[in-house]
Amino acid sequence: MTRAKLPPWLLLLMPAFLILAAVVLVPLLLSLYSSFTPYHLTRPETLWKINFPFNYEKALTDLGFWKAFGRTVLLLTIALNLEMLLGLGLALMVSKVQRGQRTLRTMMMFPMMFSPILVGFMFKFIFNDNVGLVNNALQSMGLASTAIPWLVDGNLALFAIICAEVWMSTSVFAILILAGLYALPQDPLEAAKVDGCTPWQSFRYVTLPFLMPFIYIAMAIRSLDVARAYDIVQVMTGGGPAKRTELLWTMIGRTGYVDARMGYANAMGYIAILLSIAFTVYFFLKLQRARRELGMED
Amino acid sequence: MAQVHLKNLVKSYGALSVVHGINLDIAEGEFVVLVGPSGCGKSTTLRMVAGLEDISGGEIVIGDRVVNDLPPRERNLAMVFQNYALYPHMTVRENLGFSLKIAKKSQGEIDAAVNEAAEILALTPLLDRKPGALSGGQRQRVAMGRAIVRHPDVFLFDEPLSNLDAKLRTQMRVEIKKLHQKVGSTVIYVTHDQIEAMTLADRIVIMRDGHIVQVGTPLEVFENPVNTFVATFIGSPPMNLLPGVAKDGQIVLADGTAIPLPPGYKLAEGRRIQLGIRADNIMPEGHALPPTAHMAHVDMKVTLSEPLGTETVVYAQLSGTEVQAKMLNPRPVQTGEVLRFAIALDKCHLFDADTGLSLKA
Ligand SMILES: Nc1ncnc2c1ncn2[C@@H]1O[C@H](COP(=O)(O)OP(=O)(O)O)[C@@H](O)[C@H]1O
Numbered sequence: 001m002t003r004a005k006l007p008p009w010l011l012l013l014m015p016a017f018l019i020l021a022a023v024v025l026v027p028l029l030l031s032l033y034s035s036f037t038p039y040h041l042t043r044p045e046t047l048w049k050i051n052f053p054f055n056y057e058k059a060l061t062d063l064g065f066w067k068a069f070g071r072t073v074l075l076l077t078i079a080l081n082l083e084m085l086l087g088l089g090l091a092l093m094v095s096k097v098q099r100g101q102r103t104l105r106t107m108m109m110f111p112m113m114f115s116p117i118l119v120g121f122m123f124k125f126i127f128n129d130n131v132g133l134v135n136n137a138l139q140s141m142g143l144a145s146t147a148i149p150w151l152v153d154g155n156l157a158l159f160a161i162i163c164a165e166v167w168m169s170t171s172v173f174a175i176l177i178l179a180g181l182y183a184l185p186q187d188p189l190e191a192a193k194v195d196g197c198t199p200w201q202s203f204r205y206v207t208l209p210f211l212m213p214f215i216y217i218a219m220a221i222r223s224l225d226v227a228r229a230y231d232i233v234q235v236m237t238g239g240g241p242a243k244r245t246e247l248l249w250t251m252i253g254r255t256g257y258v259d260a261r262m263g264y265a266n267a268m269g270y271i272a273i274l275l276s277i278a279f280t281v282y283f284f285l286k287l288q289r290a291r292r293e294l295g296m297e298d
Numbered sequence: 299m300a301q302v303h304l305k306n307l308v309k310s311y312g313a314l315s316v317v318h319g320i321n322l323d324i325a326e327g328e329f330v331v332l333v334g335p336s337g338c339g340k341s342t343t344l345r346m347v348a349g350l351e352d353i354s355g356g357e358i359v360i361g362d363r364v365v366n367d368l369p370p371r372e373r374n375l376a377m378v379f380q381n382y383a384l385y386p387h388m389t390v391r392e393n394l395g396f397s398l399k400i401a402k403k404s405q406g407e408i409d410a411a412v413n414e415a416a417e418i419l420a421l422t423p424l425l426d427r428k429p430g431a432l433s434g435g436q437r438q439r440v441a442m443g444r445a446i447v448r449h450p451d452v453f454l455f456d457e458p459l460s461n462l463d464a465k466l467r468t469q470m471r472v473e474i475k476k477l478h479q480k481v482g483s484t485v486i487y488v489t490h491d492q493i494e495a496m497t498l499a500d501r502i503v504i505m506r507d508g509h510i511v512q513v514g515t516p517l518e519v520f521e522n523p524v525n526t527f528v529a530t531f532i533g534s535p536p537m538n539l540l541p542g543v544a545k546d547g548q549i550v551l552a553d554g555t556a557i558p559l560p561p562g563y564k565l566a567e568g569r570r571i572q573l574g575i576r577a578d579n580i581m582p583e584g585h586a587l588p589p590t591a592h593m594a595h596v597d598m599k600v601t602l603s604e605p606l607g608t609e610t611v612v613y614a615q616l617s618g619t620e621v622q623a624k625m626l627n628p629r630p631v632q633t634g635e636v637l638r639f640a641i642a643l644d645k646c647h648l649f650d651a652d653t654g655l656s657l658k659a
């Protein structure tokens with residue numbers, strides 16, 4: 001009896017395959033499978049009962065899920081646009097600085113170096129209605145007479161969360177846009193000046209189209225980040241009060257680990273991932289179009 | 299159309315001064331070429347006229363306005379850049395019409411102007427392409443078209459042809475000349491190529507190290523160069539320069555060869571000079587222009603010959619200097635052959651050996 005011999009290349013790649021399968025493929029398939037079952041963490045036997053569209057149907061007909069979904073899209077839209085505008089402004093200003101630009105660039109990246117959990121705690125403190133910086137400042141300046149319930153009111157809490165997101169991640173935009181500004185060809189800008197453009201028109205018609213691919217890259221990266229936004233929200237509001245700041249992932253996290261309804265949580269997770277993918281594909285298509293417009297064909 | 303006046307124009311970058319007080323008056327509709335070696339300050343001068351560089355001193359007048367502190371958009375001029383500087387995200391049509399759009403012209407006017415320019419420059423079939431899909435020559439034409447549609451007071455060209463291959467360059471040179479004859483605008487054209495300068499210019503401005511060395515029509519600077527720099531810079535092949543000393547009404551070269559003094563020059567005995575002879579004025583006997591009243595003859599050994607078809611450039615040794623001569627109706631020439639050359643003395647130039655300045659009275 002001869003043992004079947006694997007070709008050496010396969011043998012050498014085997015450890016990589018095995019590790020990838022163990023850490024990516026198996027959990028992925030398992031979670032997908034479990035989303036077809038009424039899997040409950042405290043009742044393992046529920047894993048063996050397939051009840052396919054049930055979890056998905058339940059998610060798609062649950063008003064709470066759609067509210068979280070909508071809130072996530074809203075957060076994504078507001079945060080990304082704000083970060084884009086602020087990042088653009090920041091990059092434009094930094095690119096004009098003559099001395100100490102290197103230091104500024106490094107400082108600009110500081111917020112990215114913090115753990116989102118810490119950022120969450122920091123902003124939770126800043127917006128705390130009793131001892132928070134914001135309320136203290138507003139009250140001592142006489143702009144507010146009573147404490148504003150920043151983290152309690154739904155809209156205000158969303159605002160506070162957006163502040164934290166923007167504070168932490170504007171530099172992603174700033175840095176990518178700055179890279180675009182460094183690569184900006186000077187000739188067309190000079191041509192635009194001679195062609196009669198005001199500085200604003202030069203920016204609008206020459207600089208901005210050139211920066212668009214860089215902006216879309218940043219958007220794509222950030223859309224992945226925000227769509228899975230969990231840590232900051234979890235720390236600041238925990239999705240509350242009364243689910244008023246519930247986002248997809250805080251909802252999924254609670255359903256899975258607090259309520260132990262893992263099958264249902266996984267089903268919602270897969271829907272949320274579709275949302276992420278949709279945003280990323282959208283920005284990627286925009287990126288491709290912007291590049292084609294600039295004649296940077298693939 | 300407008301006149302342009304540069305008065306004591308100065309440019310310095312910090313302590314580094316690159317343009318040292320240039321004075322130049324350009325008439326309405328004139329085609330002026332700034333020419334000089336790389337780094338002599340031509341582009342800087344042009345960019346100051348355009349308003350793309352601040353002026354460190356002096357004055358620029360366009361039409362009857364001092365424009366020193368006006369931004370480019372208020373100077374009503376058009377510029378063609380060396381690297382074309384097209385807008386990469388716009389089609390040829392949008393590139394051409396951009397300045398008109400900025401000037402808030404109606405779409406009808408823009409279309410008319412764009413179509414006219416495209417017609418002149420044979421760009422009509424390319425109107426809907428992006429610059430990325432054009433060849434170098436086509437991009438160059440778009441850049442020119444973008445300038446034409448504006449009907450500016452002044453056209454500025456900064457080495458517009460230097461990225462093109464030789465054949466295209468010759469072709470575009472003709473196009474530019476025709477264009478100028480057609481639109482008649484004032485043109486300031488920068489190049490380091492003396493042939494471009496000679497063929498295009500109404501007047502040539504020769505620059506060196508941030509100074510103007512000589513201003514004149516192409517023939518003036520060719521026939522009466524003010525110094526050895528202009529003499530060797532203008533004309534191809536460059537003028538031969540032979541060091542010598544004035545003695546007994548003759549010029550004695552380093553190796554003792556004596557050549558009669560060219561007519562019209564008076565030199566003090568013992569004055570050290572440089573004798574300038576263009577290749578067209580030193581030719582092998584039997585292959586030369588008909589002799590004139592003032593001829594001299596020298597024997598030279600051939601070191602190299604370059605047949606060009608209608609003529610051959612012969613390199614030969616005279617008094618330790620390599621001299622280029624032209625041979626008309628050429629025959630094959632062997633290296634090492636000794637030929638007798640005729641020099642047209644009345645076409646020769648004398649320059650001071652130390653200052654390089656022309657000694658013409
Ligand atoms: N931004 C600048 N800073 C310092 N020196 C410069 C700058 N731009 C040009 N120069 C110098 O000015 C001189 C003239 O440059 P330029 O006008 O471009 O020459 P040209 O066009 O005749 O080749 C060069 O020696 C160049 O090094």
Ligand SMILES: [Mg+2]
Nearest residue numbers: 340341342457
């Ligand atoms: Mg130059």
